[in-house]
Amino acid sequence: MKLARPVYILLLLAVVVALFPDLAQAAGEAGEKLAGAPQPTRADYPHFAGMSSRDIVWGVAQMHLFLAAFVLAVPLFSIATEFMGKITGDQRYDNMAHEFMKITMSAYSLTALFGGSLALALFLLYPHLMGYLMKVFRGQMLIYALLFLLESVTLYIYFYSWNAMRYGNRKWFHMSIGLVLNTVGLTLMFIANAWATFMMSPSGVDPATGAVIGTVWEATRNPLWNPVNLHRFVANIAYGGAIVGAYAAYMFLSEKDPEVKAHYDWMGYTSNFIAIAGFLPLPFAGYWLMAEIYAYSQQMGITAMGGILAWLFIIQAILIGTIMLAANYYLWCGLMRTENGQKYSKYVKYIMLVIVGGFLVWVTPHSLILTTEEIRQLGGTHHKFLGPLGIMPAKNTAVNLMLVFTFLSFQMFYRSSRIPTVKWARAGNMLIIALYVTGIVNIVFAGLYGYITPTVYKVGASVPQVISTMSIIIFSVIIDIFMLRGAKTTTVHWGRMSDRSQYALFVLPVAFTWLMGLMGYIRSSLRTHWHVYTIMKDKSPEAYIPTIGEAGNTITIITLSFMAVMVFVFWLSRLGATRQETPS
Amino acid sequence: MTFARVMIFSLFVLLAFTGFANILPQVQGDPPAEEEINTGSLDMAGMIALGERLFTGKGTCTLCHNNLGRAPDLLMDDLSQTLPSRLVDARYEGVAKGKNGAGAIEEYLLESMREPSKFVVAGYGKKGTNDTVSPMPVVNKAPVSLSDIEMNAITAFLQNKAGFDPTVPLPSAGEAPAADASDDGDEEDGPATDAVAAIEKFGCSTCHDLEGSEADLGPKLNGIGKRMDDAAIAKSILDPNAQIAEGFEADLMPQDFGEQMRVSELNLIVDYLKKLPE
Numbered sequence: 008m009k010l011a012r013p014v015y016i017l018l019l020l021a022v023v024v025a026l027f028p029d030l031a032q033a034a035g036e037a038g039e040k041l042a043g044a045p046q047p048t049r050a051d052y053p054h055f056a057g058m059s060s061r062d063i064v065w066g067v068a069q070m071h072l073f074l075a076a077f078v079l080a081v082p083l084f085s086i087a088t089e090f091m092g093k094i095t096g097d098q099r100y101d102n103m104a105h106e107f108m109k110i111t112m113s114a115y116s117l118t119a120l121f122g123g124s125l126a127l128a129l130f131l132l133y134p135h136l137m138g139y140l141m142k143v144f145r146g147q148m149l150i151y152a153l154l155f156l157l158e159s160v161t162l163y164i165y166f167y168s169w170n171a172m173r174y175g176n177r178k179w180f181h182m183s184i185g186l187v188l189n190t191v192g193l194t195l196m197f198i199a200n201a202w203a204t205f206m207m208s209p210s211g212v213d214p215a216t217g218a219v220i221g222t223v224w225e226a227t228r229n230p231l232w233n234p235v236n237l238h239r240f241v242a243n244i245a246y247g248g249a250i251v252g253a254y255a256a257y258m259f260l261s262e263k264d265p266e267v268k269a270h271y272d273w274m275g276y277t278s279n280f281i282a283i284a285g286f287l288p289l290p291f292a293g294y295w296l297m298a299e300i301y302a303y304s305q306q307m308g309i310t311a312m313g314g315i316l317a318w319l320f321i322i323q324a325i326l327i328g329t330i331m332l333a334a335n336y337y338l339w340c341g342l343m344r345t346e347n348g349q350k351y352s353k354y355v356k357y358i359m360l361v362i363v364g365g366f367l368v369w370v371t372p373h374s375l376i377l378t379t380e381e382i383r384q385l386g387g388t389h390h391k392f393l394g395p396l397g398i399m400p401a402k403n404t405a406v407n408l409m410l411v412f413t414f415l416s417f418q419m420f421y422r423s424s425r426i427p428t429v430k431w432a433r434a435g436n437m438l439i440i441a442l443y444v445t446g447i448v449n450i451v452f453a454g455l456y457g458y459i460t461p462t463v464y465k466v467g468a469s470v471p472q473v474i475s476t477m478s479i480i481i482f483s484v485i486i487d488i489f490m491l492r493g494a495k496t497t498t499v500h501w502g503r504m505s506d507r508s509q510y511a512l513f514v515l516p517v518a519f520t521w522l523m524g525l526m527g528y529i530r531s532s533l534r535t536h537w538h539v540y541t542i543m544k545d546k547s548p549e550a551y552i553p554t555i556g557e558a559g560n561t562i563t564i565i566t567l568s569f570m571a572v573m574v575f576v577f578w579l580s581r582l583g584a585t586r587q588e589t590p591s
Numbered sequence: 592m593t594f595a596r597v598m599i600f601s602l603f604v605l606l607a608f609t610g611f612a613n614i615l616p617q618v619q620g621d622p623p624a625e626e627e628i629n630t631g632s633l634d635m636a637g638m639i640a641l642g643e644r645l646f647t648g649k650g651t652c653t654l655c656h657n658n659l660g661r662a663p664d665l666l667m668d669d670l671s672q673t674l675p676s677r678l679v680d681a682r683y684e685g686v687a688k689g690k691n692g693a694g695a696i697e698e699y700l701l702e703s704m705r706e707p708s709k710f711v712v713a714g715y716g717k718k719g720t721n722d723t724v725s726p727m728p729v730v731n732k733a734p735v736s737l738s739d740i741e742m743n744a745i746t747a748f749l750q751n752k753a754g755f756d757p758t759v760p761l762p763s764a765g766e767a768p769a770a771d772a773s774d775d776g777d778e779e780d781g782p783a784t785d786a787v788a789a790i791e792k793f794g795c796s797t798c799h800d801l802e803g804s805e806a807d808l809g810p811k812l813n814g815i816g817k818r819m820d821d822a823a824i825a826k827s828i829l830d831p832n833a834q835i836a837e838g839f840e841a842d843l844m845p846q847d848f849g850e851q852m853r854v855s856e857l858n859l860i861v862d863y864l865k866k867l868p869e
Binding site for chain 2: 257260261301302303318321322325326329510513514517518521532535551552553554555556557558559560562563566567570571574575578
């Protein structure tokens with residue numbers, strides 16, 4: 008019965024087309040040389056008694072995106088985990104991958120439901136914009152619907168054939184299905200990204216009138232498409248990991264059986280690992296996106312980094328700091344799982360110092376480029392205190408140090424259950440320490456150099472910093488692999504975790520979700536009063552950029568609803584596995 | 592009741608974030624205030640009033656047309672004398688040649704805005720051109736970018752000042768009053784690909800002595816590479832009022848280049864300027 012959901016969506020689209028014949032016509036005119044973008048006036052926007060059209064679309068779109076990000080990401084690392092299970096022969100991995108997919112299945116129909124509602128809301132509330140987008144993207148929207156159908160089919164097959172194709176060659180066949188699923192899933196996301204980025208940096212249309220002059224591909228391949236594709240791809244993995252971690256934590260807290268608890272503890276640890284691994288490259292993907300935005304339009308870049316939105320990057324810093332602290336806290340608690348952990352926990356306070364310090368540098372606001380009107384409202388362009396700490400080199404230094412030390416937390420836990428037996432263990436340890444020290448010195452010096460170079464954006468100095476961070480991570484992993492080969496392993500007491508530590512696993516998805524909501528708000532606001540930047544004006548009554556407070560409140564409500572839905576899904580899946588005992 | 596515990600915990604975390612978002616400075620980003628003109632009901636009095644606003648506002652005409660002697664002081668001069676006298680000037684070869692009356696004045700004013708060099712009021716031409724080239728920018732091109740209706744409104748305003756009954760047509764309903772930002776220049780929509788094109792696109796040479804324009808509203812930029820580094824040059828283009836060049840006025844140079852330019856164009860211009868010989 009579940010399979011029928013996508014069919015409903017197609018039906019829904021058919022109904023929409025029937026209700027709005029001009030839209031159907033718009034789609035039909037594909038290929039013809041078309042008139043420019045519609046320029047609706049304020050009165051042309053439909054609205055429903057007292058309801059804010061924008062808030063409706065905002066809420067539904069966010070819910071859909073949260074769910075979709077999750078549903079697209081989990082199969083990615085599920086197949087990776089499955090692969091791990093296949094090559095190590097460790098059934099735990101296979102079971103966990105299967106369990107990952109189980110949560111995805113429950114969320115999938117909700118994703119479709121919100122996706123359908125979003126399409127409906129957009130067509131009803133913003134018919135001119137949607138009509139125009141249909142002109143630009145022509146048949147692509149139908150392809151999208153078809154791919155969605157394919158996604159559903161492969162998803163169901165992948166999940167339900169799991170146990171039927173568990174071993175031997177069948178396993179490989181099963182993983183191929185997973186590969187198809189992921190390919191289709193990513194294609195879906197890339198297509199949807201094309202629409203969103205077209206609205207930000209339109210291409211393939213006449214810049215003066217918006218008339219469609221290029222192919223669908225030209226509109227798809229707009230300047231911001233690939234940066235957003237990469238950013239979302241990486242972020243999705245981190246996000247998926249965070250949510251699955253919350254699931255594990257939920258199960259850990261609810262279960263009493265020590266063996267089951269141990270399983271979920273291990274699952275939580277792995278999910279946290281996935282979340283952080285996905286999170287590490289994110290700032291760099293973010294830089295690229297920002298750089299492309301600047302290159303596309305100076306004005307848009309200034310709106311993002313300098314205008315009223317600049318303060319948002321300060322909240323972003325708070326959120327990222329929260330995520331880092333929570334992840335590290337969880338790792339530190341994890342040291343109690345091993346006998347050797349004690350030895351390492353004395354370093355925790357220093358790591359914490361660096362992370363908190365880096366966090367403080369990052370939230371320090373500095374120069375904000377504003378319009379005079381905004382300056383008047385805010386009362387000054389420069390923040391009154393801590394000036395130099397707010398500039399880019401300091402922030403880059405802080406981020407890189409935070410990443411390095413988070414990695415150190417991971418490494419500590421990993422090593423706490425392994426005692427190297429190779430002869431050169433001492434030398435190896437010294438090498439790793441030297442690696443860290445050189446890397447950190449490098450990062451700090453590049454930061455200082457960044458201060459004194461007079462380039463406008465001081466991006467140059469961040470390259471050696473990133474290289475240092477990456478080198479520390481990559482080389483110490485390589486050294487560890489060789490050094491810990493044949494190491495004496497001590498038992499890891501999975502399940503020996505405090506309840507409190509599990510709440511750190513809830514902080515992650517809450518902060519991630521809120522952060523994604525915030526970034527969505529920024530991305531949409533960059534278009535300022537345009538539906539399609541420089542082509543189609545937003546003349547609706549809500550063409551303004553809401554204040555940070557207003558946006559924060561909205562995002563909080565959406566996040567809370569999302570968490571409620573997800574925790575309810577967790578609860579359901581636990582209920583589904585519960586069986587009342589046969590009365591004797 | 593793990594469900595309740597988790598939800599309450601999430602709520603607290605969220606309230607912390609929300610609280611923080613609410614204590615930051617709250618600014619709403621309103622769309623730029625547009626001259627909302629109901630073109631259907633605009634009468635001639637409305638046109639004249641609009642023209643006056645445009646003359647001192649968006650048109651930036653008062654940058655030059657003031658009492659500092661850079662250009663004829665259109666607000667103070669007795670236009671009923673000066674304007675008709677242009678049409679009978681021996682050097683005048685424009686569309687209104689040999690005509691008189693309000694209609695001829697309209698043609699002359701519009702021509703002055705569209706093709707400033709068609710006739711240059713004696714003594715106001717660019718230096719060394721013997722009054723054949725006007726320093727005035729073409730006002731329906733970037734950066735001023737007035738639309739036809741807006742130029743008509745200014746014409747009505749000036750005709751009225753000169754004591755004529757305005758002869759410009761009233762806009763018909765539905766006609767967009769403001770030129771769309773995107774259709775101001777013909778081929779100039781894409782980013783400029785070389786420095787000279789960029790300088791022309793943004794009209795730098797109307798004020799600075801560039802490409803032989805000999806304009807002197809802004810400082811000479813020759814040898815600027817010796818005085819300033821790239822960043823300082825870029826800054827003085829993006830934020831001209833941050834530091835005012837000695838002997839010049841603030842607010843003259845347009846403040847919104849940062850919004851109009853692409854980074855690639857900015858780089859081209861900076862590169863070009865810094866290589867200018869002294």
